Amino acid sequence: MxxxxxxxxxxxxxxxxxxxxxxxxxxxxxxxxxxxxxxxxxxxxxxxxxxxxxxxxxxxxxxxxxxxxxxxxxxxxxxxxxxxxxxxxxxxxxxxxxxxxxxxxxxxxxxxxxxxxxxxxxxxxxxxxxxxxxxxxxxxxxxxxxxxxxxxxxxxxxxxxxxxLKDAKAMKNDNQHKKYVSWGILLFLVLIIVAIAYYLKKNNNDDNDHHNHYGGGSGGGNNGFWTGALLGGILGSSGSGSxxxxxxxxxxxxxxxxxxxxxxxxxxxxxxx
Incomplete structure (x- = not known):
């Protein structure tokens, strides 16, 4: 038992x-x-x-x-x-x-x-x-x-x-539409951040090639840090529960x-x- x-x-x-x-x-x-x-x-x-x-x-x-x-x-x-x-x-x-x-x-x-x-x-x-x-x-x-x-x-x-029923249905559709718009805006912002990250990385690689050619060099850790921070901030602030x-x-x-x-x-x- x-x-x-x-x-x-x-x-x-x-x-x-x-x-x-x-x-x-x-x-x-x-x-x-x-x-x-x-x-x-x-x-x-x-x-x-x-x-x-x-x-x-x-x-x-x-x-x-x-x-x-x-x-x-x-x-x-x-x-x-x-x-x-x-x-x-x-x-x-x-x-x-x-x-x-x-x-x-x-x-x-x-x-x-x-x-x-x-x-x-x-x-x-x-x-x-x-x-x-x-x-x-x-x-x-x-x-x-x-x-x-x-x-x-x-x-x-x-x-x-x-x-x-008509008003309740309209409310549901409106709420659903707002959610889709919010996610669309979030996706757009993420794509912008990814594009910026790509540009920074490419620019940093070009600088490294230039510095390495003449001696010396620099890492790209800062760019990766700020990209991650921006993405984390956007994703964190966009959460609406689940x-x-x-x-x-x-x-x-x-x-x-x-x-x-x-x-x-x-x-x-x-x-x-």
Whole structure:
């Protein structure tokens, strides 16, 4: 029984399967019944709207050595996890991992919801609740998760939940377009840096040939250093978190509360602590 329990615990951490409620997946057993009910009640309200956004809260004991961002991406790439409404990419995942006392937390957003929950906003929410989320006290962690959920839900409810399908679709397309433009600008800047690096290296080689011909010489280490620094700065400043892939749709109701996803694409942003 001990071995079976250990195997099940490992499977829940490395390859989680949605619970019956779907929006609450407490594999680390850190959420109180009241917190779970808050999440489920909000999900029921979202089901009654046209846009049907979805906020899923998941807790795991460990990310298995992965960063919480990579773990979230891997979860969201799995066909069993389809958050939000199909075609609108309006799902949000709040993921908590104990990770040996590190208490890592991440908020991942789909394209459709990223406009109202940009990385800066999700980072602010996490940092506002950081003392609770990072606490060694179980009840404080539970309070931190509930508050984090409510902070996300309040924004979704106010800015998105009552949108028409047409407006929600337009928001998703606009957010996706902005992301593509950002990556296009980044690629353009990288190409410029590469061109400058090539020019500097070529010019330095010509100088070295000249100096070596008459004696003496100089290294090109400084050019390589500054090129690397420029590339690193651009790539670092351009990061907008990482979202999962394959966020999907909101499922139907059968009985008390049983939910699931429904297929679609996901690729927004996110942040973590």
């Amino acid at each position: 001990t071995i079976a329990s250990s195997i099940n615990s490992h499977a829940e951490s490395t390859n989680p399967t949605p619970t019956k409620e779907y929006v609450v997946d407490d594999y680390a057993n850190v959420l109180s019944d009241s917190t779970k009910q808050v999440i489920i009640d909000q999900a029921k309200k979202y089901q009654q709207t046209a846009a049907k956004p979805q906020i899923v809260v998941m807790t795991v004991k460990s990310t298995g050595g992965q960063s919480i961002a990579d773990y979230a991406d891997n979860v969201l790439e799995n066909a069993r996890w389809k958050l939000g409404k199909k075609g609108l990419d309006n799902g949000t995942l709040i993921l908590f991992a104990q990770n040996g006392g590190k208490n890592n937390v991440r908020i991942s957003t789909g394209y459709g919801i990223e406009g109202i929950l940009p990385d800066g906003k999700t980072n602010q929410i996490l940092n506002n609740n950081k003392s609770l989320l990072k606490s060694k006290n179980a009840s404080e962690v539970d309070n931190g998760m509930q508050q984090t959920f409510q902070d996300v839900a309040s924004i979704v409810s106010k800015e998105y939940a009552n949108k028409s 979202g999962g892939n394959d966020f999907g749709g909101f499922g139907g109701d059968s009985g008390g509360f049983s939910d699931s996803g429904g297929g679609g694409d996901f690729g927004g942003g996110g942040s973590d602590i």
